[in-house]
Amino acid sequence: MAAEYARQDNSPIHVGAPGMTATVPRVSVLMTAYNRERFVGEAIASVLAQTYADFELVIVDDRSNDGTVDIAHQFARRDTRIRVVVNEQNLGDYPNRNRAASLASGELLKYHDSDDVMYPHCLEVLVSALDRFPEAGFALTRGNHWPGGAAPMLSTPRLSYQREYLGSGIFGCGPSGALCRRSAFEALGGFEETGPASDYLFWMRACLQMPVVLAPGDLFYYRIHPNQELLSPGASHAHARAAARAWEILSSPDCPLRDEERNIARRNHAARVARQALWDVRDGAPGLASYRITHAGLSLIDWLVYLRRPRRTAFAGTPPVAEAASSGH
Secondary structure: OEEEOOOOOOOOEEEEOOOOOEEEOOEEEEEEEOOOOOOHHHHHHHHHOOOOOOEEEEEEEOOOOOOHHHHHHHHHHHOOOEEEEEOOOOOOHHHHHHHHHHOOOOOEEEEOOOOOEEOOOHHHHHHHHHHHOOOOOEEEOOOOOOOOOOOOEEEOHHHHHHHHHHOOOOOOOOHHHEEEEHHHHHHOOOOOOOOOOHHHHHHHHHHHHOOEEEOOOOOEEOOOOOOOHHHOOOHHHHHHHHHHHHHHHHOOOOOOOOHHHHHHHHHHHHHHHHHHHHHHHHOOOHHHHHHHHHOOOOOHHHHHHHOOOOOOOOOOOOOHHHHHHHOOO
16 A cells, blocks of 8 residues: 655645545544524635645534535535535534544544634644644634733643633633644544533543643634524533533642642632622523532532632733743743
8 A cells, every 4th residue: 555644744645555546635624514504605615715725624414404405515516625414313513523523534623613704824823833732632722812922832731721710711612713633532532412511521621631732813703693502592501510520620639730729720610600600690590590509519618618709810821931932031
């Protein structure tokens, strides 16, 4: 079997026997879709407009009953980089994301939601960031900058947990906010299939087990609309339950924070849950507020000890090199 490998210059990999050549793209863009005929065309077009061209686009439809699949097929007929797969039955959001990952051929995975728009430089920036730090399992981006230094920045598990619990946060990146090494994604077992909080739980585990690279922000447009999974009836309850997992890790020997940091993190976490419960009451949902408090994983003693004014700083989780560079040293 012949094989030709060329990765750093963005050229494709060719595998196969002499006389038979198959091109394996480096990046698999994974688009899961369900009843997105209003937005899916724009989402697909934004992927095809990328300045980084070594990719495939795998669209996995979850039994849409509108024109989503027809639109996807129209694009596929014009561009051979597109594969359209229609599930035999409706799987739901995160089971479908895991299904899409199982169909990927690239070494790097990039989720792109079927209602979002990827800016033309998105893949190029994320691939460059991940190539710069081969020890990182993921490159993470968000809608704005990462406080504390210039991106890309390498974030170790301790730095990531500092950023989440002592600073501005990191676990809130949705699936579209990352470029993943497929090997890292598979090592973590993919997404837990626990509803809308599955991405939060995934980053909680990923940042605990491996370094990540914080890439520049503003790489895609995250569309807000009433039919988002994040705004579904069960989303708030799923995130309320996820808070208990966070509390469990903060109380675990595996937590990468030092003792003093961990105590502040518990304090900040308790304050966040309490604040969200107050917002629930303000929004006319006292039942959700009660659910949030009773499912947060804190005992009565925990609430008495840790419910204090939060202490956060925007520079928490800043890598030392970036911190030194920002101070002019």
